[in-house]
Amino acid sequence: MSDELLRSLDQAGVRLTGPRREIAALIAKRNGHFTAADLIADASKRRLGVGRATIFRLLDLLAEQGLVERVDLPDGRHAYVPCEPSHHHHLVCVACGAIAEVEDCGIDAVTAEASRRSGFTIESHRLELFGRCPNCRSAN
Amino acid sequence: MSDELLRSLDQAGVRLTGPRREIAALIAKRNGHFTAADLIADASKRRLGVGRATIFRLLDLLAEQGLVERVDLPDGRHAYVPCEPSHHHHLVCVACGAIAEVEDCGIDAVTAEASRRSGFTIESHRLELFGRCPNCRSAN
DNA sequence: CACACAATGAGACCAAGTATCAATACCCCG
């Protein structure tokens, strides 16, 4: 569950405090994406005494470790997705919020082509795919 | 200059008001990306009496027409880019903010592959490329 | 097991954007 998050944090040299364990558990319990507001609501619902700031701070830490990533939904909202630290992209189900990760599959060719045409040196990119997961597709 | 923006708005059936003309001129005068705050600052610097809300409203309208697009910079900030209404992606220079547009160049293969692997139906995607434009690359 | 220092929570603050509403200004129609 949340063990993996905690283990990675530990390895990164950050302290494993009570609030962090609790927030990690909340994240692990969710599936698919969530917003910071979701976590804040979860935390206050359970009367964990963790502050807003602590939640944002942990999200930053997790993002630095690549254990969580920020995605910008098509409607402009921000969400976070728990994920593997390796480079990859996300497929987001617009109906239920489920997430799939896809390894790099041909994007390099695209960036190389764009670089050739424009003369830019490309340093990084962001690719997000939005659609419907198998469940939501058949359910509708 | 700003004529093209105004013409497109006219065709979309929106009224061509004074404030809209002024904001369109401000947008046309910038090159590369800009934030809403930039426009608001421009407007107040010149003592045009246009309100914050009007600027956001015009940006929304322009975005609907595809004349402007919102990009999320790697540092998390939001910017707007003036652009062609056809489907395309942006290359953003992280040094000077210059923008290049690239037509679809192989992305479809990537989305098809991702779809095949994940079982998702892909409805839309967002691709942003960050790097250095030819000027900034040589200047450094 | 003490102590330095990282981490916390509370709350003020900030930036970006939205909602409300009375006043204004387009522009269509005659």
Next chain:
DNA sequence: CGGGGTATTGATACTTGGTCTCATTGTGTG
């Protein structure tokens, strides 16, 4: 060309997502 319905406007309050500060607390190292 002038009137008037209606889209648009500016001011301002509000919301949401996130950061800063700072006095207090908790961790884990030595």
